[in-house]
Amino acid sequence: MEKNCIEQKLSKEVEEILNQYTAAKDNLVPILNDVQVKYGYIPQIAQRQISEYLNIPMAEIYGVITFYSRFTLTPKGKYAISVCLGTACFVKGSEKLMNRLKEKLNIKEGETTPDGKFSIDNTRCLGACGIAPVFTVNGEVYGNATVKKLDEVLDKLLAE
Amino acid sequence: MIDKKMINLKIDNKEVTVPEGTTILQAARQANIDIPTLCFLKEINEIGDCRMCITEVEGRKGFATSCIQKVEEGMIVHTHSPAVIEARKMILDLILSNHQRDCLTCTRNGNCELQALAIKFNVTGVRYEGTKNEHKIDDLSPSIVRDFNKCILCRRCVSSCKKVQKIGAIDIINRGFSSCVSTVGDNSLNDVNCTFCGQCIEACPTGALHEKDSTQIVWEKLKDPETYVIVQTAPAVRVALGEEFGMPIGTNVTGKMVASLKRLGFDKVFDTNTGADFTIMEEGTEFIKRLQENDNLPMITSCSPGWVKYIEMNYPENLPHLSSCKSPHEMFGAILKTYYATKENIDPHKLFVVSVMPCIAKKYERQRNEMKNNGLYDVDSVITTRELARMIKQANIEFVELEDEKFDNPMGEATGAGAIFGVTGGVMEAALRTVSETLTGKALEKIEFKNVRGLEGIKKAIVNIGDKQIKVAVAHGLGNAKKIMEEIKQGKAEYHFVEIMACPGGCIMGGGQPIKSAKIQETVDIRKKRAEAMYNIDARSKIRKSHENPVLQKIYKEFLGKPGGHLAHELLHTHYEAKEKYRFVK
Numbered sequence: 001m002e003k004n005c006i007e008q009k010l011s012k013e014v015e016e017i018l019n020q021y022t023a024a025k026d027n028l029v030p031i032l033n034d035v036q037v038k039y040g041y042i043p044q045i046a047q048r049q050i051s052e053y054l055n056i057p058m059a060e061i062y063g064v065i066t067f068y069s070r071f072t073l074t075p076k077g078k079y080a081i082s083v084c085l086g087t088a089c090f091v092k093g094s095e096k097l098m099n100r101l102k103e104k105l106n107i108k109e110g111e112t113t114p115d116g117k118f119s120i121d122n123t124r125c126l127g128a129c130g131i132a133p134v135f136t137v138n139g140e141v142y143g144n145a146t147v148k149k150l151d152e153v154l155d156k157l158l159a160e
Numbered sequence: 161m162i163d164k165k166m167i168n169l170k171i172d173n174k175e176v177t178v179p180e181g182t183t184i185l186q187a188a189r190q191a192n193i194d195i196p197t198l199c200f201l202k203e204i205n206e207i208g209d210c211r212m213c214i215t216e217v218e219g220r221k222g223f224a225t226s227c228i229q230k231v232e233e234g235m236i237v238h239t240h241s242p243a244v245i246e247a248r249k250m251i252l253d254l255i256l257s258n259h260q261r262d263c264l265t266c267t268r269n270g271n272c273e274l275q276a277l278a279i280k281f282n283v284t285g286v287r288y289e290g291t292k293n294e295h296k297i298d299d300l301s302p303s304i305v306r307d308f309n310k311c312i313l314c315r316r317c318v319s320s321c322k323k324v325q326k327i328g329a330i331d332i333i334n335r336g337f338s339s340c341v342s343t344v345g346d347n348s349l350n351d352v353n354c355t356f357c358g359q360c361i362e363a364c365p366t367g368a369l370h371e372k373d374s375t376q377i378v379w380e381k382l383k384d385p386e387t388y389v390i391v392q393t394a395p396a397v398r399v400a401l402g403e404e405f406g407m408p409i410g411t412n413v414t415g416k417m418v419a420s421l422k423r424l425g426f427d428k429v430f431d432t433n434t435g436a437d438f439t440i441m442e443e444g445t446e447f448i449k450r451l452q453e454n455d456n457l458p459m460i461t462s463c464s465p466g467w468v469k470y471i472e473m474n475y476p477e478n479l480p481h482l483s484s485c486k487s488p489h490e491m492f493g494a495i496l497k498t499y500y501a502t503k504e505n506i507d508p509h510k511l512f513v514v515s516v517m518p519c520i521a522k523k524y525e526r527q528r529n530e531m532k533n534n535g536l537y538d539v540d541s542v543i544t545t546r547e548l549a550r551m552i553k554q555a556n557i558e559f560v561e562l563e564d565e566k567f568d569n570p571m572g573e574a575t576g577a578g579a580i581f582g583v584t585g586g587v588m589e590a591a592l593r594t595v596s597e598t599l600t601g602k603a604l605e606k607i608e609f610k611n612v613r614g615l616e617g618i619k620k621a622i623v624n625i626g627d628k629q630i631k632v633a634v635a636h637g638l639g640n641a642k643k644i645m646e647e648i649k650q651g652k653a654e655y656h657f658v659e660i661m662a663c664p665g666g667c668i669m670g671g672g673q674p675i676k677s678a679k680i681q682e683t684v685d686i687r688k689k690r691a692e693a694m695y696n697i698d699a700r701s702k703i704r705k706s707h708e709n710p711v712l713q714k715i716y717k718e719f720l721g722k723p724g725g726h727l728a729h730e731l732l733h734t735h736y737e738a739k740e741k742y743r744f745v746k
Contacts (some may be wrong), residue, residue, distance in 0.1 A: 044745050057328025057353065058344035058742060066334045117202070 007045055013038070014046045018053045023055055028064060032071055040076040077112045077119035079157055083135045086125030096124065096135035099145050101135075104154055118157070169235035178198045184226035184237055185213055187376050188685075191528045194517040195239050196248065198255075198275060199314035200227040201363055202682040204573070210314055211251055212277065216241045223247060224480040231396055247461045250282055255406050259366075260309035260675040266367040273365035273677055274312060296342060301350035303372055303520040303671075304358065308340050311368040316678075317341060317360035324632060324664060327470075329354035341368075344742065351743040353473055353640065357662045358520035358671015371504075371520045371672060373549050374543050379496045381512045381541075382425045389512045391426040392492055393417060395433050396518040396582030396667035397545045399693035403674040404549035405559040409655075410689030412697060415564020421516075422565060431567045432515065433574030434491030436590070440706035441716070443587075444594040445724035449656055451630075456480045458633070458648065458655040465488040465525035466662030468736065470638055475645050476738030481658075484733040486538070488581060489515040489522065490531050492571075493538030500571065508536055515542045518582065518670035521662065530734045544672025562723040563704035573711045576701030579655040584636035584666035585612040585619060586717060591625055593705045600626045607704055613695070615665060615687055618643060632657045637664035668694065 003011060017034045021027040028050070035046050042065055051058045065071040083089075083098045098120075102108060105118050112119040128134045131143025135150065142153060164179035165435065171188050178187045183206075188195050199210035214223035218236040223244065226237075227502055256278065263269050282671065295308040318341060321329040329352050333342045343352045381387045402413040421429045423579045443461065450459050462468055462483045473481060486494070493513045501508040515522060525531065531538050543551070552559055566572065577593055580586030591610045596604055611621040612632065617640040623630045633655045635644045641660045647653040663670050668690035676686060703709060720728045720746045 044345070048742065048745050057322065057331065059328055059333070059342075060322070060329040062333040062344040063333045069335075125418070 001092060003045075010043060010045055011049060012040075014049045015080065018049065023054055023089045023152075025056060028056060028151055029062065029068075031059075032065060036071050040080075041074055050082055058077075072110065074110075074112050074119075075116065078117050080119050081137050082121045082123040084124070084126050084128075084133065086120045086129070088125070088129035089133040092133040094135070094145075096147055097133060097135055097145055097150050100150055101154075165639075167231045167233050167235075167701065169231050169233070169237060171237045178231055179655065180231075182231050184215055184224060184231055185237075187231050188215075188226065188239060188353065191226065193239055195226050196280065197227060197678060198273060198277065198312070198365060199316060201316045201319065203266075204363065205314070205319040207319075209314060210255070210312070212248060214244060214247055214251075215239045218345060225374045231649070235383040252277055252281055252283065253287045255312050256283065256286050257290055258592050259312060260292075260294055260307075262284070266310065267370045267373075268367035268675075271629070271675060271677075272367060275366075288621070292338075293337065293340065296349045299346040299372060300355065301372070302524045303353070303356035304349055304354070304361065305370050305372050306341075307368055307370075308342070309368075310366045312366055313339060313341065314365060315341070315502050316363040316365065317369060317582060320359045320363040324637060324639055325355070325357060325359055325662075326642050327353060327355060330360065340740075345744060347744050348497055353741040355470045355473070355662060356521040356524045356671075357638065359663060360669050361520070362669070362675055366673075367419045367677065371544050371546065372523060374523065374541050375547050377541050378514055378543060381514075386520070387510055387512045388427050388498055389425075389514060390428045390430060391421050391437065391514045391516060392430045392432045392489055392496075393421070393516040394489060394518055394582060395436065395586075395694065395697075396578050396670060396673070396690070397516050397548070398697075399582070399690045400673045401545050401549060401667060402559075403676075404546065405552075407560065408689075409676075409680075409684060409686055410693045412693045413559075413567070414697070416559055417548075418567055419562040419565040420559055421548075421558050423562075424551060424555055428568045428571075430492070430571045431574045431578075432489045432492055433578030433581070434571055434709070434711060435488035435490075435495075436578035437575055437709045437712050438491045438495065439488045439581075439587075440483055440577055440590050440594050441712060441723040442481050442491070442728060443708075444591050444598060445722075446483055446485065447591065447595055448598060451628075451656060457655060458658045459483055460658045461591075461661055462484075463581065463587055464521070464661045464663075464667075465519070466521035467641060467660045469476055469521065469639065469739065470522070470662065471645070472736055472739040473741045474642075478536065478645065478648055479649065479736050479738065482736055484729075484735060486531065486732055486734045487522075487525065488578075489517065489542075490538045490734075491732045492526070493540075494533055495715065496571070497533065497536055497538065498731060499715055508534075512540045512596050513538070515539050516545065516548045516646070517542050518545050518667045518673045519663075520544060520671040522672075530736075533731060540592055546672060546674060549674070551727050564740040565656070570631070570713060570714075573703075573709060575706055576698030576704035576711050577706045577737065578709075579697040579701060580694050582667040583694045585609075585614065585634045585659065586666065586694065587640075587661075588612045588632055588634050588657065591657070591659075591704060592625075592630075592646075594707045595630075595705065597705065599628070604705075612659075613691075615691070617664075629654045630657060631673035632659070634659045636661045636666050640664075647694045699708050 035042050134143050135146050168177050174191050176187050198212040208225035208228035211227040215226045216238040217224045296405050298306040334445050398414040402411040416428050459484045460481045497508040526539045526542045560710045578588035592609050612634050619634040635641050665687035
């Protein structure tokens with residue numbers, strides 16, 4: 001299999017992560033976590049390398065990735081937007097925020113816009129129920145959110 | 161052996177004494193008390209997942225899942241108390257609420273474990289009509305169709321693939337209600353590490369997994385007066401086909417099978433066992449040459465297409481160990497389209513060769529580019545034992561009542577050596593008979609090589625041929641094949657000759673054979689019964705060594721020349737190449 005230089009670089013980096021662990025099956029989740037943190041998702045090439053290193057079929061690894069919401073299969077956008085759908089935020093209407101986001105960016109939860117600029121996720125309680133509903137952009141929390149407030153933030157980012 | 165502590169318990173008021181570590185389910189079965197199961201598949205999938213086998217244990221909160229719950233001293237178990245029955249009904253209702261219930265048009269109609277439970281519980285309606293998971297049907301592979309609208313998430317296929325075959329092509333993906341059995345990236349089986357062995361189909365209780373149907377094309381060709389349709393039947397088909405018509409497991413139905421094929425309208429009915437005899441001549445000759453030249457030993461057999469795909473994907477660096485022989489039905493197809501067509505004055509383009517196989521990987525093998533000669537495929541269609549049974553039923557043939565008929569001449573003659581190809585160790589034994597007599601020039605005193613028989617996962621033996629000691633190994637099931645391959649890879653293998661079959665038990669347990677419920681798989685030694693039937697065919701054969709088959713002798717003399725010669729190589733041999741396991745990965 002021919003790899004281009006980006007893939008080669010990625011492979012090398014994944015190898016460095018793998019070298020920190022023994023080939024024990026138990027290390028699957030910590031390894032996936034390291035890859036997720038480094039790239040914001042788990043690339044297919046990395047899945048393959050992990051499969052070979054730990055001697056676990058790719059289907060099983062894919063099963064683990066799709067089981068945990070922490071792990072994702074597509075890269076996050078430059079602006080990763082999360083809407084809290086925890087109880088307090090939900091009661092305060094965070095679903096409207098989510099719907100608005102999906103409509104404006106034309107993608108679904110868990111997806112990234114084709115230009116790689118935005119991604120949408122839902123999240124559970126962030127511990128900011130006092131200012132519910134909340135959404136975050138790259139970890140920065142926006143409280144007492146309304147659709148209008150969300151629009152303002154989005155329009156600013158879209159204009160960039 | 162240390163005696164195990166015995167446990168006394170009561171099941172449905174019956175005193176039962178069983179060794180410590182026995183499950184409630186096993187204990188109940190011993191006492192002739194049946195408990196319904198669904199996800200349970202003995203020694204393969206014992207995970208207590210579907211909870212159909214729940215029982216009530218006095219003094220215990222909640223229900224006990226009997227397939228995994230171990231017995232305890234003094235336990236009082238009720239297997240069908242009103243509460244248990246009510247709970248089982250609820251479980252069944254919930255499974256059915258997310259199941260595509262088009263039983264009448266399902267391939268497993270009449271042989272479905274879920275349907276059987278629905279009958280048992282007198283399901284007359286479905287209590288819950290909620291959201292249904294909708295999945296696309298994966299029919300891109302030449303062998304297997306996956307229809308997860310019928311999957312009940314029992315995981316029997318996953319365990320069979322991962323634990324028995326050690327492949328892991330499928331697993332549970334996603335979470336909660338979105339969970340389903342699929343491949344990495346939700347790709348087609350065609351693009352992942354699946355070998356098309358079909359053991360998942362044999363494990364599936366419903367119609368979620370089945371073979372790709374090829375009966376339509378066969379019916380069409382049978383109807384077409386322009387096409388000369390020849391059928392050949394693999395050794396393992398005749399010892400299992402009867403089961404589809406209610407006959408006991410292990411019944412040899414060769415005569416009825418031939419009669420039914422003639423009734424269906426095939427122009428000629430030939431025996432793949434003859435093809436197997438060709439394989440022995442070619443493989444035996446190849447082995448002797450490689451042994452004398454110490455060339456890429458051990459030589460490994462190449463009759464099992466699931467195994468061939470496995471080694472191409474997983475051990476490409478060891479491909480030179482594989483015999484270059486095509487599998488018996490491919491060899492036979494090649495002979496039919498050349499020698500036979502010329503002799504009978506049939507245009508090979510109008511000849512349509514159908515193979516009836518116990519195998520679904522044969523469907524994949526058939527359409528490999530390597531299996532062509534002069535632009536024509538050696539074999540044009542492969543149907544499984546199950547598909548043949550379906551055709552016989554459609555034609556309204558009373559199979560059980562049929563009078564025995566014989567294979568057509570002149571290609572119908574086969575030996576006992578060809579017959580045992582369908583069982584683990586059979587190819588090795590058949591080869592040893594011919595190799596031994598060829599090398600020593602003397603007739604064998606004992607032609608049965610019993611040390612390569614039997615159902616042990618890996619059998620090893622040393623065979624004395626003249627002054628030579630030949631070390632052989634026989635592995636069946638890809639999990640065992642993997643062990644042998646690791647030995648070879650690490651240079652630890654000292655064998656000269658290795659036989660590998662992809663399916664546990666060999667072709668008699670192939671992915672195209674009649675599907676048996678988990679309960680039958682648990683209580684009947686299907687492998688043993690089918691294997692015995694095969695060995696009986698051999699024992700009763702007049703000719704039991706491939707090189708003594710007069711049909712072959714004639715064809716080599718008139719047409720092929722020497723075994724391993726130029727024309728034999730062109731028609732009967734092939735080559736292999738490394739294959740990408742995960743074709744979709746960039």
